[in-house]
Amino acid sequence: MAxxxxxxxxxxxxxLSLAQAVRYLQAAGKLDEMIGEILRQFVLDxxxxxxxxxxxxxxxxxxxxxxxxxQADLTDPLAFQTWLESQGLDAEALQTQTQRELQLRQLxxxxxxxxxxxxxxxxxxxxxxVVLSRLAVGDRDLAEELYQQLLEGASFETLAQDYxxxxxxxxxxxxxLLSRGSLPDALRAAVDAATPGDVLPPLFIEQENLxxxxxxxxxxxxxxxxxxxxxxxxNELFDQWIMRQLxxxxxxxxxGE
Numbered sequence: 001m002a003x004x005x006x007x008x009x010x011x012x013x014x015x016l017s018l019a020q021a022v023r024y025l026q027a028a029g030k031l032d033e034m035i036g037e038i039l040r041q042f043v044l045d046x047x048x049x050x051x052x053x054x055x056x057x058x059x060x061x062x063x064x065x066x067x068x069x070x071q072a073d074l075t076d077p078l079a080f081q082t083w084l085e086s087q088g089l090d091a092e093a094l095q096t097q098t099q100r101e102l103q104l105r106q107l108x109x110x111x112x113x114x115x116x117x118x119x120x121x122x123x124x125x126x127x128x129x130v131v132l133s134r135l136a137v138g139d140r141d142l143a144e145e146l147y148q149q150l151l152e153g154a155s156f157e158t159l160a161q162d163y164x165x166x167x168x169x170x171x172x173x174x175x176x177l178l179s180r181g182s183l184p185d186a187l188r189a190a191v192d193a194a195t196p197g198d199v200l201p202p203l204f205i206e207q208e209n210l211x212x213x214x215x216x217x218x219x220x221x222x223x224x225x226x227x228x229x230x231x232x233x234x235n236e237l238f239d240q241w242i243m244r245q246l247x248x249x250x251x252x253x254x255x256g257e
Contacts, residue, residue: 035253036246043245048103056102064098112237119233120224126181127222127229130191133173135159135213136166136205143202143211150199156215165210177220191216 006015016024025031074080084090089097120127133156137143146159160173168175180188184207190200191214200214222229 035251039246039249039251040242043242043249044104044107047107047245056099056106060102061095061099064102065094068098108234108238111241112234115237116224116230116233119237120222120229123233123236124222126179127232128180129177129220129222130180130183130216131177131218131220132175132191133157133160133215133217134166134168134175135164135173136168136208136210137163137212138165138210140202140204140211143213147199147202147213150213150215156199166208173215174217187214190214 005017007018007021008016010016022031025034069075069080072083074083084094135143135146135150135156137146142163146154146163149159150156157172160169163169164173180191183191184203184205186203187200187205190203194200194216196216196218198216200216202211202213204210205212224230224233
């Protein structure tokens with residue numbers, strides 16, 4: 001039996017076959033991850049079908065590359081060439097890669113469009129955003145005392161600067177914009193029952209081992225016409241579609257000697 005052709009050559013002499021490389025990945029616990037990515041790309045290639053049909057125009061590809069260069073501050077030709085070399089690409093390979101990305105985006109949008117409205121309804125509460133401020137201390141009794149002071153009209157910002165034990169005290173306790181779905185369950189429930197301006201009773205945040213008094217500053221409801229929300233929903237639906245395709249495959253991995 002002929003020896004397997006080399007897959008990787010090390011120092012110009014030592015050769016690793018594909019089978020050896022696969023066994024190394026298996027030993028490192030990375031084989032399933034690699035196979036999963038290969039199968040994902042297989043499913044996407046199958047879905048794209050005839051590459052000539054629905055292929056992005058050359059103008060669309062060039063526009064996408066120009067936009068990327070602008071966003072990545074690579075408008076200077078020398079800087080762009082240096083970046084290409086650092087990525088192991090040339091101009092033609094980048095065009096091919098960009099063309100595929102545009103094709104996949106078109107596929108994603110076509111598959112997900114019929115389901116967006118219903119999925120948005122299902123996901124809306126988790127996608128809503130809130131602006132919170134907090135006063136975080138290590139002692140429950142102190143948290144209760146500070147909460148009472150706030151109810152009596154004390155300045156949240158002043159107490160946060162004086163007592164809070166977390167870095168956000170430098171910003172008067174403001175945490176900024178947070179996804180409702182990312183909040184711990186108890187905090188999310190308290191936020192749902194509050195209105196902007198309300199100070200919430202002390203809550204123990206287990207992840208940080210701190211007692212926190214939160215203030216709900218703003219609520220920003222998610223809308224389907226928001227670009228980031230739309231992108232998130234499309235990507236989630238597309239990933240779900242890919243997983244369904246993978247679940248329907250009968251996979252057998254054959255590793256030769």
